[in-house]
Amino acid sequence: MADVDVLVVGGGPAGVCAAVAAARAGASTFLVERHGFLGGMWTAGMVLTLAGYNSWLRPYDRCVEGVPAEWLARAAKQGGAVDGDGWVLNSDPEVMKRVADEMIEAEGIGLLLHSWGARPIVEDGVRGVYAENVDGRRAIRASVTVDCTGNGDIVAGAGSDWVKGTG
Numbered sequence: 001m002a003d004v005d006v007l008v009v010g011g012g013p014a015g016v017c018a019a020v021a022a023a024r025a026g027a028s029t030f031l032v033e034r035h036g037f038l039g040g041m042w043t044a045g046m047v048l049t050l051a052g053y054n055s056w057l058r059p060y061d062r063c064v065e066g067v068p069a070e071w072l073a074r075a076a077k078q079g080g081a082v083d084g085d086g087w088v089l090n091s092d093p094e095v096m097k098r099v100a101d102e103m104i105e106a107e108g109i110g111l112l113l114h115s116w117g118a119r120p121i122v123e124d125g126v127r128g129v130y131a132e133n134v135d136g137r138r139a140i141r142a143s144v145t146v147d148c149t150g151n152g153d154i155v156a157g158a159g160s161d162w163v164k165g166t167g
């Protein structure tokens with residue numbers, strides 16, 4: 001269904017930021033997300049406290065910049081997040097979803113919701129995925145595939161080595 005430079009699988013915080021960064025670098029970009037909206041644990045998981053934007057020792061210096069900081073600032077402007085100087089910054093999941101949509105749309109990124117990145121296309125490396133939804137199974141081909149599933153679904157499916165973290 002698509003043939004792009006960069007395919008991102010998983011539209012959580014990592015996937016949204018990876019897709020926006022890839023598109024801004026000039027890559028044709030496509031994003032696949034299994035839920036009907038973006039944000040991953042921040043929205044679907046109701047993890048509303050954004051920990052780690054600022055260091056956790058006073059003074060709470062900002063330690064996250066770039067695309068995620070822009071997401072936070074835009075949400076704060078819409079009254080849906082606190083861009084403050086504490087260690088933990090609160091957010092409203094509905095506004096975080098909407099801002100993610102706006103950022104993806106603004107960069108012209110192809111977006112497929114309600115769809116699983118089911119299996120990687122492996123041809124001398126990972127060259128995209130087969131995505132599955134109610135319409136069936138379709139191939140999205142890509143020069144580079146970024147696994148942002150949080151579970152390493154694509155990496156593991158391609159037979160690559162992986163290690164389960166302890167965090």
Ligand SMILES: Cc1cc2nc3c(=O)[nH]c(=O)nc-3n(C[C@H](O)[C@H](O)[C@H](O)COP(=O)(O)OP(=O)(O)OC[C@H]3O[C@@H](n4cnc5c(N)ncnc54)[C@H](O)[C@@H]3O)c2cc1C
Pocket residue numbers: 009010011012013014015032033034035038039040041042044045047048049050051052115116117118148149150151153
């Ligand atoms: C219980 C819990 C509590 C937490 N509490 C906090 C907290 O209070 N503050 C904080 O800052 N952080 C917290 N975290 C950590 C934070 O949620 C993660 O660091 C962050 O969500 C990681 O982002 P991610 O994009 O890598 O993964 P995720 O947020 O997990 O996003 C992965 C995305 O990929 C999608 N996906 C998965 N598999 C596929 C597939 N095969 N095809 C298509 N889409 C797929 C998922 O639907 C999801 O949208 C918590 C985590 C957990 C588990």
